[in-house]
Amino acid sequence: MVTIREVAKESGFSSTTVSIVLNNAPLSRYIPETTKKKIERAAKKLGYRPNLFARTLRNQRTHTVGVMVFDMTDPYCTPILRGIENTLYQASFLPILTDVHNERSRFERYLEMLLDRKVEALIIVANWLFVDIDVLGDLEKNNVPTAMIGREPHTRSIGSVMVDNEQGTQMAIQHLFALGHRQIAFLRGPKHITDTAPRWKGVQDFAKKNGLEIDRKLVLDLPESRDPLSPFDAGYKLTMELLETKRPFSALMAFDDMTAFGAIRALTRAGIKVPEQCSVVGFDDIAHSRYLTPGLTTVRQPMPEMGAMAVSLVSEGISAVQEKRKITLNHRKLSPELIVRESTAAVV
Amino acid sequence: MVTIREVAKESGFSSTTVSIVLNNAPLSRYIPETTKKKIERAAKKLGYRPNLFARTLRNQRTHTVGVMVFDMTDPYCTPILRGIENTLYQASFLPILTDVHNERSRFERYLEMLLDRKVEALIIVANWLFVDIDVLGDLEKNNVPTAMIGREPHTRSIGSVMVDNEQGTQMAIQHLFALGHRQIAFLRGPKHITDTAPRWKGVQDFAKKNGLEIDRKLVLDLPESRDPLSPFDAGYKLTMELLETKRPFSALMAFDDMTAFGAIRALTRAGIKVPEQCSVVGFDDIAHSRYLTPGLTTVRQPMPEMGAMAVSLVSEGISAVQEKRKITLNHRKLSPELIVRESTAAVV
DNA sequence: TGCAGGTATTAAAACGTTTTACATTCCTGA
DNA sequence: TCAGGAATGTAAAACGTTTTAATACCTGCA
Numbered sequence: 202m203v204t205i206r207e208v209a210k211e212s213g214f215s216s217t218t219v220s221i222v223l224n225n226a227p228l229s230r231y232i233p234e235t236t237k238k239k240i241e242r243a244a245k246k247l248g249y250r251p252n253l254f255a256r257t258l259r260n261q262r263t264h265t266v267g268v269m270v271f272d273m274t275d276p277y278c279t280p281i282l283r284g285i286e287n288t289l290y291q292a293s294f295l296p297i298l299t300d301v302h303n304e305r306s307r308f309e310r311y312l313e314m315l316l317d318r319k320v321e322a323l324i325i326v327a328n329w330l331f332v333d334i335d336v337l338g339d340l341e342k343n344n345v346p347t348a349m350i351g352r353e354p355h356t357r358s359i360g361s362v363m364v365d366n367e368q369g370t371q372m373a374i375q376h377l378f379a380l381g382h383r384q385i386a387f388l389r390g391p392k393h394i395t396d397t398a399p400r401w402k403g404v405q406d407f408a409k410k411n412g413l414e415i416d417r418k419l420v421l422d423l424p425e426s427r428d429p430l431s432p433f434d435a436g437y438k439l440t441m442e443l444l445e446t447k448r449p450f451s452a453l454m455a456f457d458d459m460t461a462f463g464a465i466r467a468l469t470r471a472g473i474k475v476p477e478q479c480s481v482v483g484f485d486d487i488a489h490s491r492y493l494t495p496g497l498t499t500v501r502q503p504m505p506e507m508g509a510m511a512v513s514l515v516s517e518g519i520s521a522v523q524e525k526r527k528i529t530l531n532h533r534k535l536s537p538e539l540i541v542r543e544s545t546a547a548v549v
Numbered sequence: 550m551v552t553i554r555e556v557a558k559e560s561g562f563s564s565t566t567v568s569i570v571l572n573n574a575p576l577s578r579y580i581p582e583t584t585k586k587k588i589e590r591a592a593k594k595l596g597y598r599p600n601l602f603a604r605t606l607r608n609q610r611t612h613t614v615g616v617m618v619f620d621m622t623d624p625y626c627t628p629i630l631r632g633i634e635n636t637l638y639q640a641s642f643l644p645i646l647t648d649v650h651n652e653r654s655r656f657e658r659y660l661e662m663l664l665d666r667k668v669e670a671l672i673i674v675a676n677w678l679f680v681d682i683d684v685l686g687d688l689e690k691n692n693v694p695t696a697m698i699g700r701e702p703h704t705r706s707i708g709s710v711m712v713d714n715e716q717g718t719q720m721a722i723q724h725l726f727a728l729g730h731r732q733i734a735f736l737r738g739p740k741h742i743t744d745t746a747p748r749w750k751g752v753q754d755f756a757k758k759n760g761l762e763i764d765r766k767l768v769l770d771l772p773e774s775r776d777p778l779s780p781f782d783a784g785y786k787l788t789m790e791l792l793e794t795k796r797p798f799s800a801l802m803a804f805d806d807m808t809a810f811g812a813i814r815a816l817t818r819a820g821i822k823v824p825e826q827c828s829v830v831g832f833d834d835i836a837h838s839r840y841l842t843p844g845l846t847t848v849r850q851p852m853p854e855m856g857a858m859a860v861s862l863v864s865e866g867i868s869a870v871q872e873k874r875k876i877t878l879n880h881r882k883l884s885p886e887l888i889v890r891e892s893t894a895a896v897v
Numbered sequence: 898t899g900c901a902g903g904t905a906t907t908a909a910a911a912c913g914t915t916t917t918a919c920a921t922t923c924c925t926g927a
Numbered sequence: 928t929c930a931g932g933a934a935t936g937t938a939a940a941a942c943g944t945t946t947t948a949a950t951a952c953c954t955g956c957a
Binding site for chain 4: 217221257
């Protein structure tokens with residue numbers, strides 16, 4: 202490995218000057234062009250690459266951001282990660298991605314690793330979060346700017362990016378309503394998931410405002426589970442139960458896309474055609490949803506944008522730390538978008 | 550931040566001794582238990598965490614492995630990444646994941662970043678690889694143990710993990726054949742994908758051996774593309790073309806699962822029921838395949854195992870580097886597994 | 898003439914480890 | 928009594944940067 206001293210020797214200047222020139226430091230203002238040229242030539246000739254560890258040791262900067270995701274296999278998070286990666290890349294930051302497997306111990310271990318590696322910020326993709334909240338409380342102590350995606354933190358010192366869940370379900374039910382559906386079944390999310398309540402609130406608000414009657418017998422809840430793919434099986438099972446009650450419904454609104462997939466399978470098995478005999482709508486718009494036949498009508502979360510937004514929140518925090526200002530992080534709520542595909546149709 | 554010197558002061562020993570004890574270095578053999586206890590207590594009391602950058606600067610080890618994936622949004626790679634992550638975690642290594650977006654410039658940039666950060670090994674998930682081979686040739690120069698998943702490297706110095714493509718398609722066509730299918734349509738992969746040739750060879754070998762006649766008019770090729778999700782649209786389009794020729798077929802074998810999804814949509818649109826009127830089989834067994842209705846019969850690549858295998862290959866390389874032995878990396882071919890779901894049925 | 902201030906450059910300290918080489922004491926066997 | 932090894936510990940160098948503080952020269956101005 203070629204060091205700065207070798208570049209110094211080669212160029213005939215001291216390593217101080219080399220450092221100043223190569224980093225374009227403030228002092229380089231006083232260094233004449235000819236000197237700069239010589240140094241740059243020498244550096245290039247030797248193929249000099251500064252040792253990042255020495256550099257970090259000295260000036261404390263790592264140009265890395267820790268990213269913790271609760272479950273990588275959840276298709277919901279891939280586009281978010283893309284958004285994060287893409288935005289960080291522009292800023293020459295390197296994301297360090299860890300997958301917590303929804304386990305407390307892994308969360309703690311990885312958090313430790315990231316802090317040891319002195320990430321300059323932390324982004325937490327809290328999809329399908331099972332870990333208790335107090336773990337997240339620990340985050341406050343470390344004065345690393347932190348943002349959470351998909352969950353409202355209970356503390357002010359952590360930024361957050363959320364989709365507007367209420368608005369999302371309102372759009373979905375509005376769509377079903379407009380298609381003439383009045384007997385609608387609902388598969389609500391598990392109680393421990395924070396998205397569950399606001400999504401249901403959106404439905405209720407719409408129902409109240411538009412005189413839509415909700416049959417409580419057609420409302421079922423997904424069971425708790427730490428597996429983000431489990432809603433498929435649960436959706437299948439609950440839909441089967443729903444069918445057994447013989448209570449008629451012409452549309453079904455699922456907590457998320459995976460639940461919708463399960464529901465579709467159950468309906469199909471029961472000989473009920475989607476969307477001809479029953480419309481189905483999901484939430485999230487994960488990648489699968491487009492490729493399913495029929496394509497799933499769903500509420501899209503702007504996942505890449507959410508990732509990008511989280512980066513921009515923590516960037517602000519990083520600047521604050523640099524300038525020794527106090528860090529304050531904002532909370533953002535992004536609007537979803539209704540994606541109409543083939544799984545919904547007008548009531549016959 | 551508390552340094553080793555503060556621990557030294559607190560415990561009453563020199564930082565040398567503290568270092569020896571805390572690292573359990575060979576010399577610690579001579580340090581009496583009482584001393585060790587005192588030092589450990591002091592370290593714990595102060596909450597000492599060694600500065601990894603200082604440590605790396607000194608002893609050159611980073612305990613990180615670079616992982617480069619060509620396209621994160623490809624559902625094929627998520628389980629592989631899980632396998633990699635999980636295995637590295639056991640060994641207290643931290644993966645540093647980069648997404649190359651199938652762009653040459655990003656590949657080079659990220660490679661540079663990873664090398665600057667002195668990753669101790671490199672794992673490349675070469676799914677849906679578009680980047681030219683010579684870029685990969687560059688990898689040889691850096692004497693970092695490297696393994697590739699999903700593609701045979703042209704050089705001996707890089708390890709590789711592949712699925713046995715030939716065996717996979719043989720299993721698939723054997724399955725269709727056993728169900729009585731004789732008129733089978735094929736959607737082959739794009740020519741620039743390395744998997745394409747061996748998969749087709751598996752089909753041909755089986756056909757020859759079992760007297761199955763392949764109608765060349767029923768064999769179409771996917772176009773080239775750098776998007777791993779594009780086969781959906783291509784599969785749809787090609788299947789439509791196939792149907793227009795009016796040439797009968799009772800089964801369709803797709804290059805991969807995405808292609809199969811596209812084919813299923815086309816068939817469904819054309820009023821042809823899967824599997825009653827036409828069986829469809831895919832390749833890969835990405836997560837979607839289970840959740841589609843009907844569930845897709847496909848050839849499963851053992852993705853988590855492939856990831857784990859790649860880690861074990863480079864681990865060997867890391868050991869070699871440590872002991873200053875010459876690094877040699879192996880090539881492994883793993884067996885796929887036929888997953889029979891609902892998209893295939895006996896010919897009527 | 899003296900001095901203020903800009904320009905050009907560098908020596909040396911500092912960042913926090915690990916490791917080499919050495920120092921001291923204590924024991925053991927001759 | 929002494930040589931030499933084992934046990935216990937440390938001073939100092941080294942890893943490769945960045946930055947502070949300093950030096951030296953020049954120019955222009957009072």
